[in-house]
Amino acid sequence: MATLASPVADSLDALGLPDFSTETYKDAYSRINAIVIEGEQEAHDNYLAIGTLIPDQADELARLARMELKHLKGFTACANNLGVTADMPFAQDFFAPLRNNFQQALSEGRVVTCLLIQSILIEAFAISAYHIYIPVADPFARKITEGVVKDEYTHLNYGQQWLKAHLDEIREEFEQANRQNLPLVRSMLEQVSGDAAVLQMDKEDLMADFLSSYQEALMDIGFSNREIAKMAAAALVG
Amino acid sequence: MFGLIGHSTSLADARAKARNLGYDEYAEGDLDMWCSAPPQLLERVTVTSPTGKRIEGAYIDSVFVPEMLRRFKTAKRKVLKAMELAQKSGIDITALGGFTSIIFEDMNLLKEERVSAVSLDWQRFTTGNTHTAWVICQQVVTNALKLGIDLATAKVAVVGASGDIGSAVCRWLQRQGVGELLLVARRPQPLIDLQHSLGEGRILSLEEALPEANVVVWVASLPESLQIDTATLIKPCLMIDGGYPKNLDTKAAAEGVHVLKGGIVEFWQDIGWQMMEVAEMAKPQRQMFACFAEAMLLDFEERHTNFSWGRNNITLEAMDWIGAASLRHGYRSLALDEQQVEEQQVDEPAPVFVDPSADQTQALASA
Numbered sequence: 001m002a003t004l005a006s007p008v009a010d011s012l013d014a015l016g017l018p019d020f021s022t023e024t025y026k027d028a029y030s031r032i033n034a035i036v037i038e039g040e041q042e043a044h045d046n047y048l049a050i051g052t053l054i055p056d057q058a059d060e061l062a063r064l065a066r067m068e069l070k071h072l073k074g075f076t077a078c079a080n081n082l083g084v085t086a087d088m089p090f091a092q093d094f095f096a097p098l099r100n101n102f103q104q105a106l107s108e109g110r111v112v113t114c115l116l117i118q119s120i121l122i123e124a125f126a127i128s129a130y131h132i133y134i135p136v137a138d139p140f141a142r143k144i145t146e147g148v149v150k151d152e153y154t155h156l157n158y159g160q161q162w163l164k165a166h167l168d169e170i171r172e173e174f175e176q177a178n179r180q181n182l183p184l185v186r187s188m189l190e191q192v193s194g195d196a197a198v199l200q201m202d203k204e205d206l207m208a209d210f211l212s213s214y215q216e217a218l219m220d221i222g223f224s225n226r227e228i229a230k231m232a233a234a235a236l237v238g
Numbered sequence: 239m240f241g242l243i244g245h246s247t248s249l250a251d252a253r254a255k256a257r258n259l260g261y262d263e264y265a266e267g268d269l270d271m272w273c274s275a276p277p278q279l280l281e282r283v284t285v286t287s288p289t290g291k292r293i294e295g296a297y298i299d300s301v302f303v304p305e306m307l308r309r310f311k312t313a314k315r316k317v318l319k320a321m322e323l324a325q326k327s328g329i330d331i332t333a334l335g336g337f338t339s340i341i342f343e344d345m346n347l348l349k350e351e352r353v354s355a356v357s358l359d360w361q362r363f364t365t366g367n368t369h370t371a372w373v374i375c376q377q378v379v380t381n382a383l384k385l386g387i388d389l390a391t392a393k394v395a396v397v398g399a400s401g402d403i404g405s406a407v408c409r410w411l412q413r414q415g416v417g418e419l420l421l422v423a424r425r426p427q428p429l430i431d432l433q434h435s436l437g438e439g440r441i442l443s444l445e446e447a448l449p450e451a452n453v454v455v456w457v458a459s460l461p462e463s464l465q466i467d468t469a470t471l472i473k474p475c476l477m478i479d480g481g482y483p484k485n486l487d488t489k490a491a492a493e494g495v496h497v498l499k500g501g502i503v504e505f506w507q508d509i510g511w512q513m514m515e516v517a518e519m520a521k522p523q524r525q526m527f528a529c530f531a532e533a534m535l536l537d538f539e540e541r542h543t544n545f546s547w548g549r550n551n552i553t554l555e556a557m558d559w560i561g562a563a564s565l566r567h568g569y570r571s572l573a574l575d576e577q578q579v580e581e582q583q584v585d586e587p588a589p590v591f592v593d594p595s596a597d598q599t600q601a602l603a604s605a
Contacts, residue, residue, distance in 0.1 A: 204312065207274040212319050215276050216326060225279045226260075233263030236271045 018200050020082055020138045028198035030087045033079045035192065038091035039126060040072035043155075046102060046118040053111040057162070064155055071148045078141040094191065097184050098122070105177070112163070112170045113177040119159025120217050121181055127152050128209035129201070136200040156217060163221045175231065182234040185210065211235060240295040240537035241324045241332030242530045243277075243317075244513065245302040247483060252303050273312045275301045277320040279327055283511045285534055287567040293537045297513045298324055300338055304483075307337070310345070317341050321358050330542040333366040333533035336482055340459070343402070343549060361544050364536065366529020368546040370501040371406035372561040373528040374480045376571040378407075378453055379414065381498055384574060385474045387452050395420035395451035397444060398458030400428035403480065403501075406552035407455055412436055413554060420447040424458070455500070456481050460489065468492035498574050501528045506568030520577050528571075535563045 018025055047065040051058035079086050098117060105113035130149045134142055163170055186207070189196075193203040211232050218228045246252035249269055256264035264275065281297040300320035306312045317338045324332040334342055341347070342365070382389050394411055398404040399421040408419055419439035423429045426441075433439045448454065449470040457480040466489050473494030479486035480500030487497045508523040519525035529546075536545055545560070546552065 202311065204270075204274050205315065208276060208315055208319065211274065211276040212322065215323075219326070229261055229278050230263065232276060233261070233267075236274055237263045237267060 017136060017138075018198070024198055026082060026084045028195035029079070029082060030084050031090050031192065031195050032199060033075060033084060034086035034088050034091035035094055036075045036126075037072055037079075037086055038088065038095055039122065040068045040075065042095055042099060042102075043118060043122065044068040044072070046114070046122075049102075049106050050111065050114050050118065053106070053109060053114065054162075060158070064158060067151050067155075071151065074144040074148060078138075078144055081140045082138065094188060098181065098188075101181055101184075110173060110177075112166075112173040113181075115159045115163060116174060116177040117181055119155055120163070120214065121185065123152055123156040123159070124213040124217055125185060125210050127156065128213050129206060132201050132205050132209060133199065156213075160217050160220050167222045175227075178231045179234055182214075182231070186235050207235070239329050240293060240533040241298060241327070241329035242295065242335055242513070242533060243298045243300050243320045243324060243332055243338050244335040244530075245300045245304075245316075245337065247304065247518075249303045249305050252301075269303075269305055272301060272303060273306060273309065277301050277316070277323045279323060281511055281513055283509055285505075285509055286507070287538050288506055289538075289566065291538050291567075293534065295534065295537070296324075296327060296329060297511065298327075298332075302337065302341075304337060307341075313337075313341050314345050314347060318347060318358070321363060325358060325362055330362060331533050331536045331545075332363050333529045334363060335366070335527055335530055339365040339367070339529065340482065360547065361542070363547075364529075364532055364544050365402070365546045366527070366532035367402045368406065368552050368556050369503075369532035369535065369560045369564060370480065370528040371403045371410065371552055372557040372564065373503055373571045374403070374407055374455060374457070374478055374500045375410045375414070375557070376561070377478050377498055377500055377573070378411065378455060378476070380571065381476055381478075381496070381574050382453055385476055385496060387474065387476060389414065389416050389453075391417040392452035393418045393420055393450050394453040394455065395422055395442070395447040396455045396457065397422045397447070398456065398481065399423050399439075400425070400432045400550075401457055402546075402549050402552065404455075404457040405432055405550050406557060407457065407480075408432065408436060408439065409552075409554055410557055412438065417452075420451055422447050451475065454478070456486055457500075459483070460485060464489060466490045468495055471495055496574055499572060499577055502526070502572040502577075503528050503531050503564070503569040504572060504576065505531075506570075525572065528569075531564065531569050532560060535560060535567060535569075538567050539563050 044065045047061045047068065051061035076086070102114060102117045105117070127149060130145050130152070134145050137145055163174070189203060189206060196203060196206065215228050215232050218231060223231070246255055249272060252272065253265050259280070264272070267275070278299050278301060279296050280299050282294065283297070284292055284294050286292045298320050300316045302313065302316035306316065317334070320338065321332070378394070379389065382392065394416045396404050396408055396419065399408055400423040404423070408421070411419060419436070421429050421433060421439045421441045422444050429441050433441055448466065449472070452472055453476045455478045459481050468490055471492070475495045477486060477490055477495060477497045478500035479497055484499050490497055502519070502525055504521065505524045505526070512522070532546065536542065545556065
């Protein structure tokens, strides 16, 4: 007999929260948490550095940088709370390719590339990752992370506003910087996808959410839909 | 501004479409790549009603393909992300097309916890089901008459009767007056509830209902395995294929069996868009899913609210209202003799993509 099947999968895989006390969890957390701490440290350094390229914005950038240090302390407390030591050498290696690109651009005075790397790409990724982390975080980390997310929006917004105001001059450099740096996100994500899975953060969710945030930032800056689709695709097939 | 959220009918189609539009990276991407890809606002159009009222709209491809249906999280995310994009793009009322409204309902996304930074404003979305149900009813009445079927004595089977569209169609046909309603659906309890609320109608299995019916309204997705023994059907038999995807014509092809694509409307003039090309409409410049047209109607009428929402909330009053708006703004329900692809259109080359950001959307009209 023919049945009228629902086309949609019936079951919802309802996972509970992970067990935060297992060695497996702590081991994975030591690397993910280190990445977050290192990310906040580099964000701090990067905003101060960008201030040297746009001196009239130096005060505002210094304010953003201070906020990043506050986040760093919060995430350090999260590790302490779980009795985990962050694997900082791992995190420093992890960020090396992006850091090198940033430093290169900084030394050549390419402010558009610096802003793309720090205030669009890294911030968009951080916001997406934090959002995906919040529902599966331990209660202590959840609270800290929720507070951080609110701040990070102002950072994403800062870069967007500057780039928006200079759209006509930045196009070429922006596209090139996108081509050079966006594929790095995918390889960085691949590196930690196993650890992220232990924390119940799905690789596909992370990438999709990141790309949505990234696209949204590009939309706000004023790129056309076609340019946006093309640029975002660099993360998927680069 | 109105919005339409749609998707391609398969990964192969999606890749071909991406190739046509010049999105080479997507054309070469595999299913995993498509799963991670964010939604895209592909096209902007301006539409003018016979009343002179002009509205602007956008088509958003959710970058969902039916191959993702079994990937629960992916399908869910695709729909919600496309809705987020619609909202962020400042669209006042957006219709969920194709599988997106089915996913929304079946996965109960309304109850979903906040999945990301954006909290969706449900007022900005409509399933478009009220207009779809009204159009299907019009199609029953008009085409039964054409085939010499007297509705007043005819048995009308509604397959998927307890669903949102199905139950609305039953209520409307009851008011219209038909010989007998034959109620068919997957789950028994909602059918019993429907029969109770109608105060009439006979509950049957699909196999029992088909040989008795003069008219069959399909508003359920058909399983691939479904076989219809056309020899047992009453001739003539009018079949309205109101489900998604529309694949009944391949299953019920026989002399005296008249299959009509259900829930399709034709606009009074060409619309400068190309998105309906991929939906296999006979006249893609004018024909579209009634659910999409509902978003346009709500925008024409400046009724920016989730007109069709939730399950089994469609009232006869709402159907009457959307039906009157549909006629006023130049939409007509697709009829049996209008669904053939005209030869000249088959031979036409695919239109050249016009960058929607370049504000040249009208240029497509001549393509």
